[in-house]
Amino acid sequence: VITARASYARIKTALTAIDQHDHLELLLIVAASAVLDRYGSAIEVIEKDGFKITARVFNVIEGGDLLGQAKTTGLGIIELSNVISGLAPDVVVTIADRYETMATAISAAYLNIPLVHIQGGEVSGNIDEKVRHAITKLSDLHLVSTTEAQERVIKMGEVPERVIVTGCPSIDLAKEVAGNGQLDFDPYEKYGGVGAAPEVKDGYLIVMQHPVTTEYQAARKQIEETLSAVYRSRKTTLWFWPNVDAGSDGTSNGIRAFREKHVINFMHFFKNMEPLDFLKVLKNCACLIGNSSVGLREAAYLGVPSINIGTRQHRRSRATNVIDVDYDRTAIERALEDQLRHGAYPQSTLYGAGDAGKKIADLIASTEIQSAKFLTY
Amino acid sequence: VITARASYARIKTALTAIDQHDHLELLLIVAASAVLDRYGSAIEVIEKDGFKITARVFNVIEGGDLLGQAKTTGLGIIELSNVISGLAPDVVVTIADRYETMATAISAAYLNIPLVHIQGGEVSGNIDEKVRHAITKLSDLHLVSTTEAQERVIKMGEVPERVIVTGCPSIDLAKEVAGNGQLDFDPYEKYGGVGAAPEVKDGYLIVMQHPVTTEYQAARKQIEETLSAVYRSRKTTLWFWPNVDAGSDGTSNGIRAFREKHVINFMHFFKNMEPLDFLKVLKNCACLIGNSSVGLREAAYLGVPSINIGTRQHRRSRATNVIDVDYDRTAIERALEDQLRHGAYPQSTLYGAGDAGKKIADLIASTEIQSAKFLTY
Amino acid sequence: VITARASYARIKTALTAIDQHDHLELLLIVAASAVLDRYGSAIEVIEKDGFKITARVFNVIEGGDLLGQAKTTGLGIIELSNVISGLAPDVVVTIADRYETMATAISAAYLNIPLVHIQGGEVSGNIDEKVRHAITKLSDLHLVSTTEAQERVIKMGEVPERVIVTGCPSIDLAKEVAGNGQLDFDPYEKYGGVGAAPEVKDGYLIVMQHPVTTEYQAARKQIEETLSAVYRSRKTTLWFWPNVDAGSDGTSNGIRAFREKHVINFMHFFKNMEPLDFLKVLKNCACLIGNSSVGLREAAYLGVPSINIGTRQHRRSRATNVIDVDYDRTAIERALEDQLRHGAYPQSTLYGAGDAGKKIADLIASTEIQSAKFLTY
Amino acid sequence: VITARASYARIKTALTAIDQHDHLELLLIVAASAVLDRYGSAIEVIEKDGFKITARVFNVIEGGDLLGQAKTTGLGIIELSNVISGLAPDVVVTIADRYETMATAISAAYLNIPLVHIQGGEVSGNIDEKVRHAITKLSDLHLVSTTEAQERVIKMGEVPERVIVTGCPSIDLAKEVAGNGQLDFDPYEKYGGVGAAPEVKDGYLIVMQHPVTTEYQAARKQIEETLSAVYRSRKTTLWFWPNVDAGSDGTSNGIRAFREKHVINFMHFFKNMEPLDFLKVLKNCACLIGNSSVGLREAAYLGVPSINIGTRQHRRSRATNVIDVDYDRTAIERALEDQLRHGAYPQSTLYGAGDAGKKIADLIASTEIQSAKFLTY
DSSP states (O other), X not given: OBOSHHHHHHHHHHHHHHHHXXXXXXXXXXXXXXXXXXXXXXXXXXHHTTOOEEEEEOOOBOOSSHHHHHHHHHHHHHHHHHHHHHHOOSOEEEESOOTTHHHHHHHHHHTTOOEEEESTTOOOSSHHHHHHHHHHHHOSEEEESSHHHHHHHHHTTOOGGGEEEOOOTHHHHHHHHHTTOOOOSOHHHHHOOEEOOOOOTTOOEXXXXXXXXXXXXXXXXXXXXXXXXXXXXXXXXXXXXXXSOXXXXXXXXXXXXXXXXXXXXXXXXXXXXXXXXXXXXXXTOSEEEESOGGGTTHHXXXXXXXXXXXXXXXXXXXXXXXXXXXXOHHHHHHHHHHHHHHOOOOOOOTTOOSOHHHHHHHHHHHOOOOSOOOOOO | OBOSHHHHHHHHHHXXXXXXXXXXXXXXXXXXGGGOGGXXXXXXXXXXXXXXXXXXXOOOBOOSSHHHHXXXXXXXXXXXXXXXXXXXXXXXXXXXXXXXXXXXXXXXXXXXXXXXXXXXXXXXXXXXXHHHXXXXXXXXXXXXXXXXXHHHHHHTTOOXXXXXXXXXXXXXXXXXXXXXXXXXXXXXXXXXOEEOOXXXXXOOEEEEOOOOXXXXXXXXXXXXXXXXXXXXXXXXXXXXXXXXXXXXXXHHHHHHHHHHHSOOSSEEEESOOOHHHHHHHHHTOSEEEESOGGGTTHHHHHTOOEEEESSTTTTOOOOTTEEEEOSOHHXXXXXXXXXXXXXXXXXXXXXXXXXXXXXXXXXXXXXXXXXXXXXXX | OBOSHHHHHHHHHHHHHHHHOTTOOOOEEEEGGGGOGGGOOSHXXXXXXXXXXXXXXXXOBOOSSHHHHHHHHHHHHHHHHHHHHHHOOSXXXXXXXXXXXXXXXXXXXXXXXXEEEESXXXXXXXXXXXXXXXXXXXXXXXXXXXXXXXXXXXXXXXOGGGEEEOOOTHHHHHXXXXXXXXXXXXXXXXXXXXXXXXXXXXXXXXXXXXOOGGXXXXXXXXXXXHHXXXXXXXXXEEEEOOOSOTTHHXXXXXXXXXXXXXOOSSEEXXXXXXXXXXXXXXXXXXXXXXSOGGGTTHHHHHTOOXXXXXXXXXXXXXXXXXXXXXXXXXXXXXXXXXXXXXXXXXXXXXXXXXXXXXXXXXXXXXXXXXXXXXXXX | OBOXXXXXXXXXXXXXXXXXXXXXXXXXXXXXXXXOGGGOOSHHHHHHTTOOEEEEEOOOBOOSSHHHHHHHHHHHHHHHHHHHHHHOOXXXXXXXXXXXXXXXXXXXXXXXXXXXXXXXXXXXXXXXXXXXXXXXXXXXXXXXXXHHHHHHHHHTTOOGGGEEEOOOTHHHHHHHHHTTOOOOSOHHHHXXXXXXXXXXXXXXXXXXXXXXXXXXXXXXXXXXXXXXXXXXXXXXXXXEOOOSOTTHHHHHHHHHHHHHHSOOSSEEEESOOOHHHHHHXXXXXXXXXXXXXXXXXXXXXXXXXXXXXXXXXXXXOOOTTEEEEOSOHHHHHHHHXXXXXXXXXXXXXXXXXXXHHHHHHHHHHHOOOXXXXXXXX
16 A cells, blocks of 8 residues: 555565565555645556556545544545455555554554554654554564664564564665666656756755654744755755645745745756656765655665754664754755765665565565464563 | 443543542543444443533444444544544543544544553453554553553553553442442343343352454354353343444344244343442352453452453453353353352452552643653664 | 345346346445345345345444434445446436435536436425435436326426436336235245244235334334234234334334333244345235335235325325325224225336336436536526 | 635625524534635634634545545535534525535435525536535525526425525625725735736736536646636736636646746736625726636626636626636637726626625524425425
8 A cells, every 4th residue: 555655666666576476466555645646646657667556545634734634544544444355455565654554554454454564663753653653563564674673673562573674675776776877867857847947967956855743833934944055055956845744735835935035046846756767866966955764765875965854854773874953044054065075975775785675575475474463572 | 532331431430530630621522332322322321420421423334344343443533533623632541442442542643632541551362452552652641550561561662651550440440349339229120121030139140242353253153152051051140232343243143043042031131231330230240251351350359250251351461260261162161160169259459459540530630741752762 | 326225126127127238237336224234234135136246335324313324425425436436337326315325426426427316206205305306406317207206307407308207116026926926935934034933824914114214213102103003903914124214223122122022923023035025925915014115116016905104105106005194003003904804906007017127227228318417497 | 604715705794694693693614625725714714704613624535536526525424414413503504506515415404404505596507506406405495696596496396485585695795895995905915825916006807717627627728728818918917716626736737837937927816815805806806707606796796897708607697797708718818808998887786785694694583494395396
């Protein structure tokens, strides 16, 4: 079950490995923001990649706030349990920690269908932490990214044989571009978007900043700090629009308002990009700025300098490529100067060696999973 | 939030203590099977006890099976998050591990309202175990019944200062009748129900057997084993109708079919009873038979012999009053003979000393609880 | 879309004709009470009749009252619009006037899929009248039972060419048994049910009494009047359990309470019967008692004496076989004496000549229907 | 129940009259797009006008298409029936014909609460016509705008005494500004919005163009025709953002794309305006362009030239101030030239004389309304 375009990018190699596996059949359910145009529908990308979508679930209830997230999850359970019950799969796979993944987890657990959780055991600094670990308690097989995560899941009382390190599948794609990931396309022409079309040959920045759910009223102020710091740098900037989330309106409106007020001839705004193209863009960028986990995972593997803002990735494992700063324009500016001076970092395999997708498919096929389980203590 | 008549009985003294506390205001939400006549509405009992019901939530989606449970939980989130968002309480309190309590937990967690969980950390043998521990991961304050439960919750990564043993509030009520709990009313006259009205003065049995969710198709066979064993004993029997649950139809239909086929002049079937009256009935019974946790908790405190059938209470702490058997008529018969021969047991405080309600209210009032939290490892 | 076992019986010959039609493909959706055991699931009967069920929709929200009906309809729209949108049929067909048929009508109309309404334009005495005519305003092709109904639909502003008399498909089945509908099976053996097994050879009564939605609190009293009248007659009686509806608990509990209080060795209670078997039972009965439209439709065609109680069939066309009475035990008793004295009536084709199913299939196949339409004035 | 900002503007004087009436109490429910920021929340305006909002209902399910409209209506029934059941009003009032008003109508009808429908009996050219007349069949008192509408409702079988012409309450507000509705504020300063801030003293155009639900894929092309015509005129233009609706993305994206491509220093885009301010802006404008009913109603009363595009207002009564054109840039341009040449028209009372709000309140207070009703034929 894919509920966001970012989750799709992250899991893509696992989907391919499952689809091609002799003993597995892929049934792909696309739901929540992943089916909505407003957030850059993942549907087109998924179909272009050659996957068949088994079911589409429209369960986003508007409100732009916490109540909307809760109700979206509730409707997600109603709709996903219908769909999953109808498909009667042998296992259900869910990813990471977005709020609406809880709908997948509850549907599978309540229908007595074994649940596989990818990327459990990680820690950060917001409601996602509640969601991620609650999903761990509802899951029957845990395929985690790092040994740190593995230790945590086992400590939470899960049976050790059911907690296996695969690395993160997002690194698999990064591996494909790590060797010769030339920027072999014109991003403006291929992906549209809005804003100027500044030259990318001489280096550029990427910004990916999501609203932080537990502080959503501050979302607008937070985005303005980043906008100001980047604006002052006058560097070519490729800005990726935030996901649907509580506060997305604060963030989105902050960006819109800034664009109305300033003439910005060095920024371009994208909604979406195919995963491989995105990684090529990332591979060739001078510095990634924002609060996406991309800065910790793919950027580390590709050796891209990264500035991580705020608490969203709090306590997640990080390699040497990351500088952490607050939502503060001066701090962001200073970190940017440091990273541009430093340049590329050596490759890190902290989050995987590039074979996670295959490992995930093999483990799902070979592990005998049951829906019932018990605490180890 | 009360979602079942049994949960109400268990939490009643805590509600009273909260209601009477100088620094707390009780907002009582009654939902799910607790508002439905078919399962013995808890509404009348609650109001007769003097509590004001703030909101009633009708969220049970029929189906009598696993899909219905999942969808009921989804609708519960939609409705409870509306109600809770409107009331804007300082904390939300949820109890135990019924499937629909997940709706309460998610609503509170997603609305960033601190969640208090009562009876976390216990273990048993079905899907409830997934639900209970997932709720632990969504909760901010854990008020547990036993030291064993406390240790488990702390091991799961919860901050130790937020995990406190209060004992189980169900024992508080038991304390009231422990001294002189005479059967000072006629249960047939006061509570109606169906079946014969056999004499209760010379000792009687109680049966409380719920369908077990992960084995629901076997529910009918399981209830027939118990029915046969009790039928052969020819003892006066007070039988309590099962809660709404997957398989309730299997259990209910098993009972109905048995009654159609046999002339039974020594059994009576009740839907519901006021908590205190039920405890008086329990205190004076010769043996409790079934798979309810009452056999482990209240019966232990009151020294009532108890026969626990099947895996529903698997791995829960138990005192000496319990004999465990399979769903097997012969085993049940033999255990019954043993328990009737043995008679009353000494009081056990394994599940509390009778002051849990007051402790719960005091801790809610005095603890500074926040919605955000982190794993301890 | 079938939402109740009674609707299925009524529409069965049309389903067969659609299924066998060269230019039509039948996609059968079974929803609401028709998928629930508690009300006598229609699923088994439908599958035994050889129809393939395309989708099952569980949308009944419990409550036993008006709020439950409204919410069931709301959930029905959410679920049916998902299913219908996925199937993308050329037309949607809905039947009659049950409250939850509104969910079918709204789903089709809002999805811009042409809607065919069977049995529009009839009148009665409760909320059904609002629902039926509202559905007329949402429908694009009206296949009605009588010329009276046709006139009403046209008066409501519908284009006359889209309002066609087919007769009622329920009469088609009646035609099959009209000739030699011997009672060639033992109803107790074949259909189970509860109660005594009185002799049916010497004549018997049938009772079918549904709760009336706008007076649901009186349901229990109403059923008691009928129970008393029938009880006093001491005639062999085959009683059919009511549908799910607001007040079903009043009616059901009334029946249960009556059975607890009286020893009744001449009544048997059925949940469900295959349509053809039911018609054989009807054909051979001495008198039909209750408030079902069967008394006006099939009974008229088969010449069976009928006692119609209360306002549920108010203003519906009726043949000479019907005596109308109030919910009054004395009036019912007297009417029963009159009907038993009179015996069988001549066949009436007021509600159709037995070829409605074929006409319906042919009209759906041959009519060019669009979703848009305009008032004729 | 208010479900859109436009409906609020239209009904405002009736709300005031109800609020101030000695025998009525106003319980105001705000739902659907009226509570969402993205469409210009009506909440602030309503509260600024001094009304207390009794309940807010978030029921918009995203999708931007027909399925989303159906599901939004389904969730609306679930949520509104909860709220209305809790409030237990004597009557429920719904307005006009937006798709989600069906949720209000069904909730009231199924709860047996009398339903008052304002603006029934009108005709136009899309799905709204199905919705409007279906609501008529669910309503118990019809307060209509014109004598034409009255005749239609009576023809549909409604009891004549329950169908009363009040005029349209939107005209009441227009009456307030008809005398001296100076543009006594700076719309850019007061209402923000985006785009240039062209001079309004020398005359300006207003555009209000909504997507047409049954043709939503064409929405983008349709808006481009209007954009081109207006762009070529180079006239100062105040553009009002469309409501939430199927196709809103097509329309919205069309506007956004046009703005990206063209430098437009004579247009400004608003999300929302207080009703009285809007009418002042309308009163002083040179020509209204689009497909809103404002062009037929308020513009006629105020004598403002109006260009009505497409079929959305098809067959609605219109005064001499309206020129009808297709979605065609040349036709729109030509009509604009004609209207600018003609200038203001004389006042028309086709849609009311300015006292509808008071009439509505008086009729609700004085009419004995029941939930049950029958066709007159």
